[in-house]
Amino acid sequence: MNATHVSARQLGLVSCHACHLLSRMPKTSAHEVAHCSRCGEELHQRKPNSLTRTWALVIAAIIFYIPANYLPMTITSTLGTVSADTIMSGVIYFVHNGSWGIALVVFVASVLVPILKFSILIYLLLSIQFKSIWRPKERTRLYRFTEAVGRWSMLDIYVVTILVALVKLGVLGSIEAGPAAIYFAAVVVITMIAAAGFDPRLIWDVVEEQNE
Amino acid sequence: MALLAHLARELHISELFMSGATHQIACHECDLIHNIPVMPARAAACCVRCGSVLLQTKVNSIDRTLAWTIAGLVLYAVAVSFPFLAMKNGPIGNETGLLSGIQQLTNQGIIPLAVLVLLTCLLIPLIQMLSLLYIFIPMKLNIRVKFAIPVFRLFKHVKPWSMMEIYMLGILVSIVKLGEMATIVPGLAVIAFSLLIFVLNFALSSVDTHMVWERLERKS
Numbered sequence: 091m092n093a094t095h096v097s098a099r100q101l102g103l104v105s106c107h108a109c110h111l112l113s114r115m116p117k118t119s120a121h122e123v124a125h126c127s128r129c130g131e132e133l134h135q136r137k138p139n140s141l142t143r144t145w146a147l148v149i150a151a152i153i154f155y156i157p158a159n160y161l162p163m164t165i166t167s168t169l170g171t172v173s174a175d176t177i178m179s180g181v182i183y184f185v186h187n188g189s190w191g192i193a194l195v196v197f198v199a200s201v202l203v204p205i206l207k208f209s210i211l212i213y214l215l216l217s218i219q220f221k222s223i224w225r226p227k228e229r230t231r232l233y234r235f236t237e238a239v240g241r242w243s244m245l246d247i248y249v250v251t252i253l254v255a256l257v258k259l260g261v262l263g264s265i266e267a268g269p270a271a272i273y274f275a276a277v278v279v280i281t282m283i284a285a286a287g288f289d290p291r292l293i294w295d296v297v298e299e300q301n302e
Numbered sequence: 303m304a305l306l307a308h309l310a311r312e313l314h315i316s317e318l319f320m321s322g323a324t325h326q327i328a329c330h331e332c333d334l335i336h337n338i339p340v341m342p343a344r345a346a347a348c349c350v351r352c353g354s355v356l357l358q359t360k361v362n363s364i365d366r367t368l369a370w371t372i373a374g375l376v377l378y379a380v381a382v383s384f385p386f387l388a389m390k391n392g393p394i395g396n397e398t399g400l401l402s403g404i405q406q407l408t409n410q411g412i413i414p415l416a417v418l419v420l421l422t423c424l425l426i427p428l429i430q431m432l433s434l435l436y437i438f439i440p441m442k443l444n445i446r447v448k449f450a451i452p453v454f455r456l457f458k459h460v461k462p463w464s465m466m467e468i469y470m471l472g473i474l475v476s477i478v479k480l481g482e483m484a485t486i487v488p489g490l491a492v493i494a495f496s497l498l499i500f501v502l503n504f505a506l507s508s509v510d511t512h513m514v515w516e517r518l519e520r521k522s
């Protein structure tokens with residue numbers, strides 16, 4: 091298809107984020123923003139402030155992740171006894187119960203996925219800032235994986251919602267959502283926004299600069 | 303290398319504005335320019351440098367999208383109006399709907415969480431289906447409507463926030479968790495909801511994004 095690898099940036103062209111129409115980058119002053127002629131979306135050569143925004147959001151998410159794990163996710167009261175469950179104690183409950191499959195699913199969604207997401211995003215950010223040209227294709231794939239997998243962390247939030255609905259103040263007891271639920275929801279939402287604001291084309295810009 | 307890049311620059315820009323047969327797309331993950339030939343139906347073009355999908359063509363995009371979307375709306379109506387899960391323990395029972403959990407969270411004062419669940423499991427899937435109808439019905443009838451372009455842009459933006467399949471997995475986890483306490487009986491709405499996950503996915507994968515943008519552009 092293309093013998094010489096040329097990017098839109100090198101040709102002074104810009105690809106619309108929403109509709110992918112390729113147009114010439116209009117010359118605008120600092121305060122003006124160009125808009126796509128087809129769909130009206132703001133045109134940016136690269137996602138604006140991608141590195142700074144992603145860093146800020148990843149750090150915010152890591153800070154929220156601490157109370158999300160430390161505080162209780164659900165507060166169960168049955169027949170006079172009150173017990174608080176954190177994310178990890180929920181996983182351990184399933185292990186003791188013999189439900190290994192479910193324990194694994196919850197562990198992956200609530201513990202592994204957020205940690206993987208923090209680590210991958212930080213690695214990608216550092217690799218760009220240190221001008222790494224090592225395996226750009228694999229790093230792009232890593233980014234795609236991070237973007238796709240992050241939403242599954244919502245699992246625990248939904249479990250809390252369903253439990254709370256099913257076990258309403260009855261003879262059986264009641265379940266209330268604990269403070270960790272909000273922090274954990276914030277972690278999921280913030281990391282999703284962080285991944286969406288990261289621009290994988292920055293990985294390739296570094297590679298192109300080295301080749302020029 | 304500099305000369306090559308320069309030559310390529312001339313070539314690409316002239317091609318971009320002169321030839322009608324091919325068009326150019328920049329890979330949205332690595333920014334590499336590709337000349338896209340006229341593609342056969344049901345084909346995908348991938349980036350030669352990073353492997354991401356550049357565009358996909360579909361067969362009968364308009365009819366299939368409309369059919370799946372209408373089926374989806376019917377299932378959606380069933381899913382929100384019929385009982386979702388019931389918990390039984392001897393004579394004591396508690397029946398819940400899709401909205402009960404959200405209501406309960408609101409009662410407990412955790413409103414941001416209630417809003418998040420409401421958006422990701424109910425409102426955004428509905429927005430997706432309604433915007434598909436709003437774009438594809440006029441397209442089918444060959445008429446033009448206002449705001450089709452912003453609606454389609456909205457449709458693209460909300461997509462990652464539609465999370466019904468994760469909610470379904472949440473139901474599974476909850477059933478196991480409460481299994482010792484009581485029996486959980488799935489209601490009609492659960493069946494509708496799980497079918498809706500597939501139907502909405504079929505609707506989304508029938509959308510030929512490139513075709514939609516081209517048609518919306520021609521009209522405006």
Ligand SMILES: [Zn+2]
Pocket residue numbers: 329330331332333334349350351352353354
């Ligand atoms: Zn690419």
